[in-house]
Amino acid sequence: MKDSYLKKLTDIPMEDYLVGGHVACQGCSASLGLRLALKVLGKDTVVINGSGCMTLLPVYPTTPLRVPWIHLAIENTGAAGTALYYALRRKNIKANILGYAGDGATYDIGLQSLSGAAEKNIDMIYICYNNQSFGNTGHQRASSTPRASSTSTTPGGKVEVEKDMPAIMAAHRIPYVATACPSYPVDFLNKVKRAAEVKGMAYIDLLVPCPVGWGFDPSEGIDIGRLAVRTGIWKLYEIVDGRVNLTYIPKKRRGVSEYLRAQGRFSHLSEEDIGAIQEEVDEAWEGLEARGYEYEIMV
Amino acid sequence: MNTRRMITGNGAAAWGARLARAEIIPNFPITPQTAIIEEIASWIASGEMDADFLPMESEHSVQSALAAASSAGTRVFSATSSQGLMLMTEMMFVTSGLRLPVIMVNVSRGLSAPITLWSDHNDVLVQRDSGWLQIFCSNNQEVLDSVVMGYKIAEDSEVLLPMMINLDGFTLSATREPVEIPSQDEIDDFLPAYNPTHTILDPKYPMSMGGAVFDEYMYFRSQQRMAMCNSKDVITDVCAEWEKMTGRGWACGLVEPYCLEDSERALLICGSESATLKYTVDKLRADGEKVGMLRLRTMRPFPCEGITDALSDVEKIGVIDQDISPGSGGIIATEVKACLGRSVTSFIAGLGGRRIGVEKYEKIFGRLGQDVEEWIF
Numbered sequence: 001m002k003d004s005y006l007k008k009l010t011d012i013p014m015e016d017y018l019v020g021g022h023v024a025c026q027g028c029s030a031s032l033g034l035r036l037a038l039k040v041l042g043k044d045t046v047v048i049n050g051s052g053c054m055t056l057l058p059v060y061p062t063t064p065l066r067v068p069w070i071h072l073a074i075e076n077t078g079a080a081g082t083a084l085y086y087a088l089r090r091k092n093i094k095a096n097i098l099g100y101a102g103d104g105a106t107y108d109i110g111l112q113s114l115s116g117a118a119e120k121n122i123d124m125i126y127i128c129y130n131n132q133s134f135g136n137t138g139h140q141r142a143s144s145t146p147r148a149s150s151t152s153t154t155p156g157g158k159v160e161v162e163k164d165m166p167a168i169m170a171a172h173r174i175p176y177v178a179t180a181c182p183s184y185p186v187d188f189l190n191k192v193k194r195a196a197e198v199k200g201m202a203y204i205d206l207l208v209p210c211p212v213g214w215g216f217d218p219s220e221g222i223d224i225g226r227l228a229v230r231t232g233i234w235k236l237y238e239i240v241d242g243r244v245n246l247t248y249i250p251k252k253r254r255g256v257s258e259y260l261r262a263q264g265r266f267s268h269l270s271e272e273d274i275g276a277i278q279e280e281v282d283e284a285w286e287g288l289e290a291r292g293y294e295y296e297i298m299v
Numbered sequence: 300m301n302t303r304r305m306i307t308g309n310g311a312a313a314w315g316a317r318l319a320r321a322e323i324i325p326n327f328p329i330t331p332q333t334a335i336i337e338e339i340a341s342w343i344a345s346g347e348m349d350a351d352f353l354p355m356e357s358e359h360s361v362q363s364a365l366a367a368a369s370s371a372g373t374r375v376f377s378a379t380s381s382q383g384l385m386l387m388t389e390m391m392f393v394t395s396g397l398r399l400p401v402i403m404v405n406v407s408r409g410l411s412a413p414i415t416l417w418s419d420h421n422d423v424l425v426q427r428d429s430g431w432l433q434i435f436c437s438n439n440q441e442v443l444d445s446v447v448m449g450y451k452i453a454e455d456s457e458v459l460l461p462m463m464i465n466l467d468g469f470t471l472s473a474t475r476e477p478v479e480i481p482s483q484d485e486i487d488d489f490l491p492a493y494n495p496t497h498t499i500l501d502p503k504y505p506m507s508m509g510g511a512v513f514d515e516y517m518y519f520r521s522q523q524r525m526a527m528c529n530s531k532d533v534i535t536d537v538c539a540e541w542e543k544m545t546g547r548g549w550a551c552g553l554v555e556p557y558c559l560e561d562s563e564r565a566l567l568i569c570g571s572e573s574a575t576l577k578y579t580v581d582k583l584r585a586d587g588e589k590v591g592m593l594r595l596r597t598m599r600p601f602p603c604e605g606i607t608d609a610l611s612d613v614e615k616i617g618v619i620d621q622d623i624s625p626g627s628g629g630i631i632a633t634e635v636k637a638c639l640g641r642s643v644t645s646f647i648a649g650l651g652g653r654r655i656g657v658e659k660y661e662k663i664f665g666r667l668g669q670d671v672e673e674w675i676f
Contacts, residue, residue, distance in 0.1 A: 068500045069510075070508040071509035073363065076360060076390070082325075083364035093501050
């Protein structure tokens, strides 16, 4: 690990480029994720936002952002990043280009545009802040919603399994793909640093627990994120050159019921349902262990 | 030094972008526009044009890229047609709302379904309310001239709105005509570099763009309307300057009257069909009939004053619409009626490129007078 990488919480820069006074919900991990990412990316960063919760950070005539920010629409963060890469180069402006868009804007409506930018390997960092639903409109089903989660449009629980977006991005042969969670800020920010260092597109799928949609108290957001990781439901890993490498391996996995029972969106699940989810998670981790937590996903 | 070449309407559009030194060219192929981006691609490859060619994954992404690159202060260009323009619709309003002087050529083509490759104006008119300036060209020279002038008009601080320049599919896009190509030096004198102060994406001057507003929304729309009003004078001034330089002023930019001084009957039309209609007017006038034509050059801003001035003394007026709003009628006729406050005969013709021709125009001149909608098949 390079010296410039963070080792502990107190290594995180104090400087903020997303400052207070904005209107994100209490306990919002998406705004925390952006605040953290900007701390390491610094002032020479231009943010492109796809419509979603974070679009409401700047509300005329105020803005909590101390870096340039542009929002165009929901489905074009990739296209805007492509254009901005070339436009800034023409203007001789050296800056990180950060795409910050939600999972609905990434997995669903913006997939085509993101795929276009990935295929061109545009030198940008794309962070999908993933609250596993169309959060800004009130928690509707998305292709990122995990199976069994209830949403306002799947009141009985979603039937299908979520898309494996990191694998889809890795299939574009971009130089860097990772998953993260703001509950693990050192892990997350080192991934942001790596994303900024690589030449070409970097994609980070950032799990952001949403108190409003998921149904938990705003004070519990960090804990819910930790439980997602410690139960083994949300895996922290990187994909470089088609090779998956887990960056955090829970020493002793907590039972999934601890995570599921803490959230309103899973409150309809029976003990049997939870048992089935536990079995799936155990099976996945046994497979990972057998492979030494590192494996090829493509040739 | 100026040169004169036999080029297509698509070629003329590409030349306009090249002479204006457009820097970022997001693009997506669609018939009958594709030759424009192919020409630009070949110039960039050969080093004759210094620009970044961005092949995008959809027209929606093209319009998004135009908006993003223009926000960062670069001069941008693209071209589209028909279904492609429809896919851009959401972003058309974003581009104009952000007050970005994007120049885009539309090669008009009727809309699916059923599929047609040929020209009519419904694609353009779907975008009528998007806050873009809309210019209809009558020939290939006008295409080149309009693209170059377009940047000067759109980038004027009194305007700052995007402009769509329309040329008719195949009739102009694929037809070669002699076109005067101004020298690069001449254009560089005419068109200064684009250096916006209202949109900046530079960490030295952090600015948040495209955010939400509450009550103020209506003020932003009001400013957009104001800019559209301002554009009339700017178009006239820029055309006058262009005329001084090239000898071509395109009738001060808004409407082009033809033989209207003593006309008893007149037809209002837009686009390349005006050439056939002019021929018909000449033919009928040779027989002693007092007929004339008014070509609508700008659909937005809508030149109501120009139309009123030109047609107030004409007894019978007809409007040729190569478009239809089912359940209402010809879109341009509806606007002309609202402007003039008098009866107008509305003719729906040439949909999907259906041939009109001199004989039908002669017939149309004979049917003016009633306030009805007539379909000319």
